[in-house]
Amino acid sequence: MLPANERSTPAALRAAALAAAILWLGGFTFYALFVIPSGVAVLGDHRQFGFVTERVTRWLNGLAALALLLDLPALRRPRWQRCSWVVAAGCTAALVGLHAYARSFLDFAHRDVHDPETFYQVHRAYLLTAAVQWLAFVSLLADRLRSTRPTPAP
16 A cells, blocks of 8 residues: 555656656666676776766666656655665766766767876766666665555455
């Protein structure tokens, strides 16, 4: 049974929010665990594969934003549950900004990085923020799945 503050949210919106969050979490996790290591192994260089990742992360950031917009009713949940949404939203906004800043160091024509030391620091901040975002989405999904679990019959 849904909590009282969730019952006014249309079922289609709840399903779309859940689907978008699951798609984001699955895509992010699969990309991080399998695609990046495979791409680096094939190309032999993190820097070269980074130009692929630059494109993929735009999609992931957009999907994260969509999942959070669809889950705006989460802000009606108790405070500890809202916290995951706020952290995920803050991380998503930060990642969009960090992505744009990191992109300014890339030379797409020559597939090179200007000022690699600074780029590395920005990239490190991006990775740490993405890890916190991932944890926040796991928490959001766990909460969502718990709240939609059917209650046992008396």
